[in-house]
Amino acid sequence: MNKIDYNKKMVGQDVVVTESKKEDWFGRVVDILSEEVFLVENKEGKTFKVDMFDVRSLSENEKE
Numbered sequence: 001m002n003k004i005d006y007n008k009k010m011v012g013q014d015v016v017v018t019e020s021k022k023e024d025w026f027g028r029v030v031d032i033l034s035e036e037v038f039l040v041e042n043k044e045g046k047t048f049k050v051d052m053f054d055v056r057s058l059s060e061n062e063k064e
Helices: 003-010
Strands: 014-017 025-032 037-042 047-051 055-057
Touching: 003 025
Parallel strands: none
Antiparallel strands: 014 025, 014 055, 025 037, 037 047
């Protein structure tokens, strides 16, 4: 299994995005663009290209 296929398991998952020098925000992974870039949708429906290392899965307690 290649990295893109492995990362596709994240599609549909709620996550927190923790980009440096920016405020953390919650979103949902909607696609995998490359081995290291996820497409994440925020609560307003806007999508952003996000480095995979800035994406953190949420535990059941953290989900809103």
